[in-house]
Amino acid sequence: MSEKKVDFFSEQWLKKYQEILNKNAAYKDAAKDWEGDFIFQIDADGSTVKEPARAYIDLWHGDCRKVALAAPGQKAAFEYSGPLKNWKLLLAGQIDPIKGLMARKFTLKGDMGKVMRYTKAAAELVATAVKIPTKFPDEK
Amino acid sequence: MVWWFSVPKVIFGEDALTTELEQLSGKNAFILTDKVVMGFGFPERISEILHDHQWSVAIWDNAEPDPRVSSVKSAAEAMRRFSTDTIIAVGGGSVMDTAKAAWVLYEHPEIQLEAITPLQPLDLRHKARLVCIPTTAGTGSEATKAVVIREDQTGRKFATNNAELCPDIAILEPGFVKGLPKELTAYTGLDALTHAVEAYVSVWKNDFSDACTLKTVQMVFEWLPKSVADLTDLQAREKMLIAADLAGMSFSNSQVALGHSLGHSLGSVLRVQHGLAVGLSLPLTIEYNCKDKPETAKLYAELAALVGIKKADPELAARAFAKKIRQLQASVGFPTSLKKAGVSEKDFNDGLDKLVQYAMMDSSITMNPRDIDSGGIRKMYEYMYSGTPVDF
Numbered sequence: 001m002s003e004k005k006v007d008f009f010s011e012q013w014l015k016k017y018q019e020i021l022n023k024n025a026a027y028k029d030a031a032k033d034w035e036g037d038f039i040f041q042i043d044a045d046g047s048t049v050k051e052p053a054r055a056y057i058d059l060w061h062g063d064c065r066k067v068a069l070a071a072p073g074q075k076a077a078f079e080y081s082g083p084l085k086n087w088k089l090l091l092a093g094q095i096d097p098i099k100g101l102m103a104r105k106f107t108l109k110g111d112m113g114k115v116m117r118y119t120k121a122a123a124e125l126v127a128t129a130v131k132i133p134t135k136f137p138d139e140k
Numbered sequence: 141m142v143w144w145f146s147v148p149k150v151i152f153g154e155d156a157l158t159t160e161l162e163q164l165s166g167k168n169a170f171i172l173t174d175k176v177v178m179g180f181g182f183p184e185r186i187s188e189i190l191h192d193h194q195w196s197v198a199i200w201d202n203a204e205p206d207p208r209v210s211s212v213k214s215a216a217e218a219m220r221r222f223s224t225d226t227i228i229a230v231g232g233g234s235v236m237d238t239a240k241a242a243w244v245l246y247e248h249p250e251i252q253l254e255a256i257t258p259l260q261p262l263d264l265r266h267k268a269r270l271v272c273i274p275t276t277a278g279t280g281s282e283a284t285k286a287v288v289i290r291e292d293q294t295g296r297k298f299a300t301n302n303a304e305l306c307p308d309i310a311i312l313e314p315g316f317v318k319g320l321p322k323e324l325t326a327y328t329g330l331d332a333l334t335h336a337v338e339a340y341v342s343v344w345k346n347d348f349s350d351a352c353t354l355k356t357v358q359m360v361f362e363w364l365p366k367s368v369a370d371l372t373d374l375q376a377r378e379k380m381l382i383a384a385d386l387a388g389m390s391f392s393n394s395q396v397a398l399g400h401s402l403g404h405s406l407g408s409v410l411r412v413q414h415g416l417a418v419g420l421s422l423p424l425t426i427e428y429n430c431k432d433k434p435e436t437a438k439l440y441a442e443l444a445a446l447v448g449i450k451k452a453d454p455e456l457a458a459r460a461f462a463k464k465i466r467q468l469q470a471s472v473g474f475p476t477s478l479k480k481a482g483v484s485e486k487d488f489n490d491g492l493d494k495l496v497q498y499a500m501m502d503s504s505i506t507m508n509p510r511d512i513d514s515g516g517i518r519k520m521y522e523y524m525y526s527g528t529p530v531d532f
Contacts, residue, residue, distance in 0.1 A: 029513045030500060095141060098506065099344060101259045103142050113255040116300060119506040 005135035008087070009042060009053045013132060014067035017057075021064045021128045028062035031121035035060055036114070039070050041081035048138045049084050078110035088136055090126060097126045145348040145393045146285055146303050148272070152312040152382060157273070160311050161189045164271070168196050170224035172215060172239045174203040177231045177275050180319050186228060186273070198222045203231060206297060206407060206414075207238040208290045209253055216245035219268070228271045229307075230316070232328070233279030233288070233414065236272050240287045240305045243270055253289055254298060262304045269308040275316045277367070277380035278328025278415050280335055280388020282310035288404065288414075296498055297408045299400070301392065312385060314378035322368055326472040329364040329380055330419030332356060333465070334403075335387035337422060338396040341429060341439050342507040345394045352390035354446065359383035361447045361468060368472040398512060399425040401502035402520060408498050409491040410483055419474060420481065420524055423462035427530035428520065429510045430458035436509040462529070477527025488525050495521050 006013045021027055042053040054070035070076075080097075082090075086105040089095040098119055100106045108115065115122060151160045169190050171183045178184075178201045187197045200218045204211050215238055219227065224246065229239035241253055247267050256262070272282035281287075285306040288299045320328070336356035339349050360383050366376040402425070403418035430437040440458035441451070447464055451457040466476060475481040478488060499505065499517050512520075516532070523530050 026511065026513055029515075096343065096506075098258075098503075099141065105141070108259065111255070112257040112259050113252070113300075116257050116503050117298075117501045119503045120500065123506050 003133045005133045005139075008134050008136050009040075009055045009069070011069060013134065014055055014057075014069070016132050017129060018064045018067045020131055021125070024124055024128050027121060027124035027128065030124055031059065031118060032062045034062070034118055034121055036077040036110070039074065039076040039079045041079060042087055042137075043081055043083045045083055052081075053137075078108065078115065080106060080108050082106035084137060091129050091134060093130055097122050143346055144303060145346070146306045147283055147389050147392075148307045148310045150283065150310045150312065150385060152378075152385075156311050157186070157313040157315075158189055160309065161186065162193060164190075164193075164226065164309075166195065166226040168198070168222055168224050169226045169228055170219050170222055170268075171197060171199045171228045171230060172203060172235060172242070173199065173201050173230045174235055175201055177201075177235065180275070180316075182230050182273075182275065182316050186230060198224070203235045203238045205234050206288075206290050206411070207234050207241070208292045210292050212238055212241040212253065212289060213245060215239070215242035216249070219243075219246040224268050226271060227268050228273065229282075230273045230275060232274065232276035233281045236274070236279065236281035236307075237287045237289065239270060239272070240281075240307075241289050243268060244305075254291070256287070256300050256302055258285075258301050258303070262302055264304045265308075271309040271311065272307040273311045273313060273316060274381065274384070276320060276324065276328045277317050277377065277384040278331035280332060280384045280386075280391070282307055282312075283385045283388035284392035286392055290408065295408055296501075297404045299404055299502065299504065306392065310385065312378070312381045314374050314381055317377045317381055318372070318374060320371070320377075322371060322473065324415075325368050325371070325380075326364070326469075326474045327413055327415030327419065328384070329360060329367065329415070329472065330422070330469065330474060331415035332380070332384040332387040333360045333364075333468075334399050334418040334422045335391040335396060336360070337426070337440075337443060338399050338504075338507075339387070339391040339394045340443060341436055341509050342391075342395045342397050343509060344507055349390040349394035352386040353443075356383045356387040356390065357443050357446050359386070364468065365471050395507040396504045397425065398428070398505060398508040398520075401499045401505040401508075402517070402524070404502050404504070405495045405498035406478075409494045410487060412478070412481065412483065416475070416481055419469065420478060421520075423465045424520055424524055424530045425508075426458055426462040426465070428512070428516075428532070429508065430455050431510070431532070433510050459529075478521075478525040480527065483525070485525075488521075492518065492521060
């Protein structure tokens with residue numbers, strides 16, 4: 001029987017993400033020197049996503065220390081954002097997280113040079129999200 | 141997904157240099173080169189042509205191998221003093237990379253080189269444009285948006301790219317590579333082959349870069365042995381120059397992979413020459429990537445078919461291709477292991493942790509078709525040191 005889908009960027013989804021990420025040996029290996037928290041944002045599109053949906057993820061030396069829903073003005077070292085349709089493609093493995101930035105499918109605020117030194121860790125962050133059976137806001 | 145294929149205007153063939161320089165518009169040409177290339181008289185020759193067409197010319201010949209940030213800053217300052225409107229880089233990869241990075245600082249002194257990524261605009265070409273004239277046939281930097289610079293403090297090489305770093309003009313003058321010694325001809329030729337092969341299996345590969353790779357592989361196998369066997373064979377030199385340029389176009393638009401992550405780290409930690417470092421990595425990465433990855437093995441098999449290898453099993457074809465590359469290397473006097481390349485066991489063991497750390501930080505690793513962790517990278521280096529084919 002397939003696992004029940006979890007609402008994208010809900011508290012339950014984020015806890016699941018933290019749990020899987022903290023068991024991801026490849027991520028731990030690639031991010032063992034990483035220090036920096038992220039806000040991931042689904043941009044408002046005026047229809048399905050009325051207000052930006054934001055998630056806070058604290059990443060420290062290969063561990064995911066904290067996850068939470070993020071308030072509109074909340075800051076983090078990095079902010080990675082894009083519209084829902086691109087998040088769906090990302091989680092379907094059809095967009096590479098870095099290539100997605102170059103193709104303007106996503107935007108990144110923060111020290112981009114630092115992110116480029118940890119592209120392998122970035123790929124594992126996405127690979128972890130792919131493992132969660134996700135229900136997107138436009139799904140019934 | 142939307143993508144771009146960026147290449148410079150390329151001039152090649154008889155009288156390429158004179159023909160293009162005579163048409164060039166501008167006032168102040170800054171020729172950036174190194175002492176070795178100065179010794180061959182190429183910058184002087186360019187200067188004479190430009191003087192005949194009313195240009196002011198400055199020659200800066202302080203480029204260093206594996207350029208450090210401090211060296212790049214010196215070049216940028218010299219560009220500023222001369223009110224440069226045209227930068228002409230004459231040399232190998234280090235010279236062209238120095239020119240690209242100094243160009244950025246000349247236009248925007250506030251930019252931190254370490255912060256250059258493919259992701260943000262650099263806003264170049266307000267003060268100057270860039271002309272590249274390679275004197276080695278391998279780097280392909282004259283056709284790429286890539287740049288590799290070394291941190292002063294740590295010695296770590298950081299490779300990055302940005303579409304705006306693609307030169308405006310690349311002049312392929314075969315006469316400028318005829319002085320290349322045998323060893324460097326072999327090293328740089330293997331660099332070109334590595335660019336082409338890695339671009340073909342990169343996760344960012346595309347049809348345009350594939351086309352460049354297919355021609356490059358054919359040309360390198362045909363012309364590199366001739367180029368090394370007879371240093372006066374100008375036709376072979378020109379063909380290798382074109383092959384390197386095509387390989388540059390290929391990887392610049394699709395990226396390199398694990399071989400370059402291993403190679404950049406070898407250059408940073410043990411100061412192994414770039415072409416030697418990536419050339420040694422190439423057959424090992426093919427053997428690693430084709431294992432249990434039928435789609436990747438099939439890509440290598442396509443390249444193998446170009447050099448006469450026909451096997452029904454793609455993985456066997458890929459492994460035969462790696463063997464064929466080793467045969468090519470042997471035929472041009474290329475070492476088959478880090479040990480045979482002169483790296484002492486003590487230096488290797490002392491540097492191994494750093495080698496692994498820097499390779500993991502190299503962005504090319506993400507482009508590799510098969511995942512690898514730090515333990516796998518350590519094993520790759522150990523196999524490379526002894527020259528053992530990869531079996532894991």
